[in-house]
Amino acid sequence: MSIEVREPTKGFYSALDDVIKYQIKSLNNQIRTRQALSKAIEISRSEGFSDFEAGLIIKKYLKDKLPKTTYYRTLHKLKLIEEKQKVPMEQIYYNNVLEQKDNHKQKGEDTWNYEYEDMILDRVQGFDSTEKYILDIARLFRKLGYTEDKIFTETKRMCKSGGMAGAELEYVDKVLHWKLDTYRKLDNFPGKQPAKSIVQYVKIAATLDMYGIPRDKISAKIKEIVIPIQGMEECYFIVYVLQPTPFADPTIIEMDFLGVWIKSILPRRSGGYVDDDQYRAEREEEEIGIGDGRKYKADEKYCRHCIMK
Numbered sequence: 001m002s003i004e005v006r007e008p009t010k011g012f013y014s015a016l017d018d019v020i021k022y023q024i025k026s027l028n029n030q031i032r033t034r035q036a037l038s039k040a041i042e043i044s045r046s047e048g049f050s051d052f053e054a055g056l057i058i059k060k061y062l063k064d065k066l067p068k069t070t071y072y073r074t075l076h077k078l079k080l081i082e083e084k085q086k087v088p089m090e091q092i093y094y095n096n097v098l099e100q101k102d103n104h105k106q107k108g109e110d111t112w113n114y115e116y117e118d119m120i121l122d123r124v125q126g127f128d129s130t131e132k133y134i135l136d137i138a139r140l141f142r143k144l145g146y147t148e149d150k151i152f153t154e155t156k157r158m159c160k161s162g163g164m165a166g167a168e169l170e171y172v173d174k175v176l177h178w179k180l181d182t183y184r185k186l187d188n189f190p191g192k193q194p195a196k197s198i199v200q201y202v203k204i205a206a207t208l209d210m211y212g213i214p215r216d217k218i219s220a221k222i223k224e225i226v227i228p229i230q231g232m233e234e235c236y237f238i239v240y241v242l243q244p245t246p247f248a249d250p251t252i253i254e255m256d257f258l259g260v261w262i263k264s265i266l267p268r269r270s271g272g273y274v275d276d277d278q279y280r281a282e283r284e285e286e287e288i289g290i291g292d293g294r295k296y297k298a299d300e301k302y303c304r305h306c307i308m309k
Contacts, residue, residue: 008044008057015040016061023070033074067146118143120204123225124211132211134159134175152176175210182206198241205247218242219249236261 018036037058044054062071118139124132138155146154152173159172186199186206193199201222208218219242223235240261242248266272267279 008047008049008054012040012043012047012057013061015043016058019062019074020065023066023074037074067144067150117200117204117207119229120222120225121207124208124213124221127211127213127221129212130171131175134172135179135207135210138176138179148180179207179210182210197237201238201241202245202247205242205245209247215247216250218247219252233261233264236264 015036019033019040022032022036040058041051041054044057045051049057059075062074066074121136121139134155137158138151141151141154155176156169156172160169164172183203183206186203189199204222205218208221209215213221219239222242223238226234226238239249239252243252243254263272265274267274267276269276272279
């Protein structure tokens with residue numbers, strides 16, 4: 001005895017192909033996308049499929065054919081149709097949440113590194129070049145969750161719509177491969193892999209080099225952005241990381257910047273530069289979470305700016 005697995009007809013899949021076309025080729029035509037989804041559901045009903053079965057088939061069919069962000073946005077439209085057509089999407093929505101959690105776990109620290117890199121590169125001001133224009137567009141598509149091939153395709157499409165053609169589009173491809181190859185080399189460092197915090201600063205410096213910022217100015221540009229956010233002590237660490245690279249600042253004499261950085265975060269009683277009382281107070285505040293947005297129970301510990309112990 002065999003169980004026959006039914007499949008919808010070509011008309012059903014044709015309607016889903018229209019969803020893909022309207023989301024990508026027609027620049028997110030929201031009305032037509034919703035109409036195409038409604039048509040797919042109507043066809044599935046006429047063929048004897050339950051709404052729940054149709055929803056699962058739609059989810060599976062669209063998953064690898066749309067960019068991740070567009071995919072979840074499309075499923076949200078399907079949930080809006082539920083209000084009118086009673087499509088049970090609860091299980092599909094639940095599965096999406098689980099998938100997003102799994103993806104976040106797999107990315108781990110790499111996600112944080114990308115966010116930190118974006119935080120710096122998004123703040124580069126007073127400098128524009130063709131290379132910066134190309135790479136900023138590519139970074140935008142990477143933030144949206146596009147695959148590597150899709151990033152290349154969409155970046156070239158955007159540059160073409162911006163007026164580039166012929167040899168200029170070939171240069172777009174060259175710049176994208178330039179950054180991709182550079183990052184791959186840094187991610188596969190020969191021998192013992194450096195700490196991720198070191199690699200990420202070298203990556204940022206390499207990107208600024210691609211932008212066309214003079215190499216002797218790259219260190220200063222990074223510090224200009226980072227110091228107001230993370231403090232002066234980070235300056236020493238940045239110099240330490242870039243010192244042995246082609247992106248070092250030639251105006252700064254060679255020294256043990258890592259040692260200086262360590263002393264900048266240690267109290268004087270331990271050989272550092274930070275006032276002992278200030279260091280103790282900051283550690284206490286950090287322990288109970290004052291100033292960092294976390295919820296905490298102060299018990300008998302209080303912020304030094306408010307109440308004395």
